Amino acid sequence: MAASLVVIIGGSMLGVSLWLRSVTGEVKRVDAFSEVPEADRPQKAEGAKGAMNFLLLGSDTRDPENQGGSRSDTIIVLHLDKNRSKAQMVSIPRDTWVFVPKSKNGQYGNTNAKINAAYAWGGVPLTVQTVERFTGVRIDHVAIVDFSGFREIVDALGGVEIDVTESFTSTHSLNPDGKRRFEKGVQTMDGAAALDYARERYAFKDGDFARIRHQQQVIKAILNKAASGGTLANPARLNSFLHATADSVTVDGTLNIFDMAMELRNLRGDDLSFFTSPTKGTGMMGSESVVLADDDKIKPFYDALREDQPLPAPTK
Template sequence: MQQRHDPVEPDTTTAVGTPPEQTTEGQPSSTGDAPRGKRRWRRIALISFLVVALLGGAGTIAGALYLRSVESDIDRLDAFVGVPQESRPQVVAKDAMNIMILGSDSRDPDSSSGSRTDTIILAHLPADRSSAQLISIPRDTWVSVPRSAEGRGGRDAKINAAYAWGGVPLMVQTVEQFTKVRVDHVVMVDFAGFKEIIDALGGIEVNSEKQFTSIHPPFRTFQAGPQKMDGEAALDYSRQRKQFADGDFSRIRHQQQVIKAIMDKATSGGLLTNPARLNSFLQATSGSLSMDNDLSLVDMATENRNLRGRNLTFVTSPTKGTGRVGSESVVFADDKRVDTFYAAVRRDSVQDIIDGADNK
C-alpha cells in the first residue's frame, strides 16, 4: 500500500457535465475534460516505425521520391521551441536515437478531452539500428512537471498533465527530466487512423489473452486465442481496459499487440509488391501522424531498412504499482529501478533495457 500524500491542486480543465475518466484503479480521475468536439489525447501508435521498416525495404529511387511526396502531406510540430537547452540531458551514445511518440484517438467513444496525452512511448533505436525498444510510460505516472513558458505546471502531477499545461515542448521537458534521456525527435499519431491502416493491410491477427466483451457498441466479444480482426475490431480491442484488473497496463499490452501485428503483416503480406495496397496504406499513414520539423521519413527508412516486427521489444517503464495522491489515482515509478533502467537507455545497452523493464 502506498503512502497517502497531501492533496494536489484541482485540475482546472474539467468541463461541466462531462463524466469523469476511469483510471488505472478503475476509480474516477481528476484528469481534465476539454470542451466537447475537441480531441482527447490517448493511445499511442507507432505508425512511424511501420513506415520506416516498410519503405526501407523498398530502397529504390522511385520509392524514396514517393515517400517524399507522402512526407510533404504530414503536419510538422514545433516540438522543441522554448525547451531550455541548458536543462536538457547530454547525449551519451551519439549514434543511438530516442523518439518520443504521443497519440490521440479522435474517434474514441470515451473521448471528451483534448488536453491530455494518455499514452506515451519512448522508442529507443540502438546505434546499429538492428532493433527497437518501445518503452511505454503509463499516463498516470506521478512525476515532477517543470514550469511551462506560460507559468503553468511547476509541481508534481501525472505525466500526461504536461501536455495540458505546455503542449509538446513541456512534454519533452517532462519526459527528459523523468528519464534523463535526451529526446531526439517527436511523433504524434491519431490512433483512430489505425482503422484505415489495418483495412489497407487486409486485416491483422491478434492473440487475445482471454475472452472478454467490449464496453463500446456493438459490444463485440473477443474470444481467447488468435483471431483475425479488421480495422474497427482491432481499434475496439486496443481501447479496452475496464474489464481487466490491471486497467491501463492491459490496454498498453493490447496496443503493443496491435502495433506488432501491423508491422508483421506489412512486412510479410506482399504489400510492397501491390502498388494499389501500398498507396492506400501510405495515404492512411500520412494522414494519421505529425512529426517534428527535423525528422525525415526518407532518412529513417534508409537507416532502419532491416527493422521488422520480430526486432521490436515492447516494455514498460519500471513502476511500484498504483496508489493515491489526494483524490487522484496514480502510478508510482520505482525510482531506483527507473534510474538504472534509463541509464541503460542512455548508454545504448539493449539487453540491460530489456532486462530492467516491467514486462507487464
C-alpha cells in the same frame, strides 16, 4: 519501413523515390523542441552517440497545438540502437505520477501530476520536457499518432492478426451499442476492432497495464504486416497504407522521414523489445488514482537506455 523496402526491392529507383517523397510530404509537422530550454535537457552518453530516441504519443486529437484539455493516452519512448539493428519500446503509463515543469505561459505545471497532464498544459514541448526530466533520456524526435487515423492504418493493411490471451468485452467500443466481445485465441482484426482492443482498460484488473500490453501487440502486428510480402507486392494496398499513415501522423520539424525509413529498412517485429517503465503499481495522491514510479529501479533502467545498453528485464 515498408516504403524503404520498396526502394530496395527494385523498380524505377527514381520514380519510386519521387513517389515516396511525395507521400512523406503529406505528413504534418510540429515544433517540438524550440520551447524546451537546452540547459535543462539531458545530454547523450558518449557511448550512445549515433543511437536515437523517439517520443511516440497517441492522442485523441490530430492538432498538436490543441491544449484545450486533450491528453496523450499513449506515451512511448522508442530507442533505436546505434547500429539500427534493434529497437526497444518503453511504455510509460499515462497515470504515472511525475513532476511536470512550468508551461510556457506560466499558468500550468511546476507541480507533481499525472504525466499525461503535460500534453494538456503545454502540448508537445512540455511533454518532451516532462519525459526527459523523468527518464534522463534525451529525445531526438517526436511522432504523434491520431487514434482515429490509427483505424485507417490497420484497414489499409487489410487488418492485423492478434492473439487475444483472455476473453473480454470492451464497453467503450466504436460499435453503435458501445460494446465489442473479444474471444480468446488468434483472430484478424479490422481497424475498428484493433482500436477497441488497444484502448480498453476497464475490463481488466490491472487496467492500464493490460492496455499497454495490447497496444504493444498491435504495434508489433502492424509492423510485421506492413513489412510482409502481401503488402509490398500489392501496390494498391501499399499506397493506401502509406497515405493513411501520412494522414494520421504528425512529426517534429527536424525529422527526415525518407532517410529514416532507409535506415530502418531491415527492422522487423522480432527486432522490437517491449518494456513498461518500472512502477510500484497503483496508489492514491489525494483524490487521484495514480501509477507510482519505482524510484529504485527507474535510474538503472533508463541509464541503460541512455547508454545504448540492454535494458533490465521487463517490469510492471
